Amino acid sequence: MARDSYHHGNLRQALVNSTVRLIEEKGPQGFTLAEAARAVGVSAAAPYRHFTGRDELLEEIARQGFDEFADRLEAALKLGRTPLSAFLGMGQAYLGFAAERRGYYTAMFESGISIAGNAALAQAADRARGTLVRAAETLLQRIPEGRRPPASMAADHIWALSHGVVELFSRGKPGGRSPISPSDMLESGTLIYLRGLGVITE
Template sequence: MTKRGYHHGNLRQALVEAALALITEKGPQGFTLSEAAKVAEVTPAAVYRHFAGREDLIAEAARQGYDIFAALMEFAYDDGKPSALAAFEATGRAYLAFARKYPGHYMAMFESGLSMQANPDLALAAQKARDVLERAAARLSDHIPPEKRPPAAMFSAHIWAMSHGVVELFARGPAARSPFPPEDLLEAGIGIYLRGLGLLPPDR
């Protein structure tokens, strides 16, 4: 009987898809290479033709996730339309949408403990996503004199951390954890934070 991985002609991607399914079910540390091979319907030895080990497989799943994530962030930002604030908030909502739609990728990216230094391709893909948020942050602070302007990299990182917190606490678990939708929680948090930095007028 021909193994499915060879039949469809893309064993490498079949293994990534198998890993993503297992990560979604068990978490990044909850499966073995043998299990991934079994899901892909190939022998464990076949895995090593494409990946050096389990971490290498997870890194590829994470890299693909960052590519999807960066594309979604870019689409949400929409070149700063219709306003700098609306575009900035849209990137936060895109973060939540990504975590919901691509849980395996999300966990591979953020919960696997992969070293960016040891995975330069992964680091490059991650930077593309950060660049979108930093560009949105810089645009949002254009109206502030340069000497009073907070570093875009700093407050975009804070918003990233806030988005991550909302995902971990409210967006991937039971809806009963919060009486408010995760999108509303994030938007309110972004507003409070930006007002504190002087990026939004207090009476908005």
């Protein structure tokens, strides 16, 4: 790309975009800032006008990823005709994001950055988790109050299940040879979990 393409405040986002592609190709630890700069046609020193270093660039990618991730979860929540269909739809949105935005997903969950150390990143991550918690709160209303588990715990269980399906069945890992699709794997696992809690009784 031509150097003059980034003379109007676009360099920061251009570096993010180029780094996302590098993460997809080489993993979160397999690239340098100099490579990201070279990919957009600027000097190796240019990224330091926008980022203090590699970790800050990864944090910005993760922040943008969590923002989009939260948007997708919120959209799935609104589309659900029932609390259960909304909850299941959010699981499918999780899988869709992981498949379609691999570089962002990897930066969010596999780059080793500290979410707590970056306020904007932490806020974006909390928004995504908060959407799952709200959905779980609505769904768990079916359980009598004295037996109702914390919504945050149920949300985290489903998050962990979703992440496990992505890692084992959606990314060429050994479990990827399963005859059951990642989508069906996640939905069936979620339904088994919810039946165990007593949310589903039929």
